[in-house]
Amino acid sequence: MINQDKLFQQVINLFSYRDRSEWEIRQYLKKKLRDKNQSESIINKIIKKLYHFDLLNDEKFVIKWIEARTKSKFHGPKRLYVDLYKKGISKQIINKHINKHSSHYWAKIAKKFLQKKLKSLKQLNMQKKRQKAFQLLAYRGFNYPTIKSAIDALMLEE
Numbered sequence: 001m002i003n004q005d006k007l008f009q010q011v012i013n014l015f016s017y018r019d020r021s022e023w024e025i026r027q028y029l030k031k032k033l034r035d036k037n038q039s040e041s042i043i044n045k046i047i048k049k050l051y052h053f054d055l056l057n058d059e060k061f062v063i064k065w066i067e068a069r070t071k072s073k074f075h076g077p078k079r080l081y082v083d084l085y086k087k088g089i090s091k092q093i094i095n096k097h098i099n100k101h102s103s104h105y106w107a108k109i110a111k112k113f114l115q116k117k118l119k120s121l122k123q124l125n126m127q128k129k130r131q132k133a134f135q136l137l138a139y140r141g142f143n144y145p146t147i148k149s150a151i152d153a154l155m156l157e158e
Helices: 004-015 022-032 039-052 058-072 077-086 091-098 103-121 126-139 144-157
Strands: none
Touching: 004 022, 004 039, 022 039, 058 077, 058 091, 077 091, 103 126, 103 144, 126 144
């Protein structure tokens, strides 16, 4: 017999680390309930309970994810989009929250990241420095105009 209360507590424990998307919770529960009868109905009950207690909300999850990833890891809009899509968030929700931020905001994040990385790029000549900065920002998910403006602004400061 499946103890739903114990399973619910395990899910609650997941939220102690960070917020989760509905898709992540469903995947976690499917893994826990593998090969058990009525697993879909149990998953739906737990999901409904999480929504009732306002623990599960994809909109809030996206807002917190974008805020955390831009501040700590300096991720750009493309990288955030891919990460959130992998977590089962709909394209509409992702675009809604990524597009809330202006190109100026993304350029500021990119420039902050480059300022942080500047020490490790100092020994390179100007061309290599620009190339490496471009690679670093592209990997982080920034588009070409944002990368170009961040690099140009930083190179002017040197």
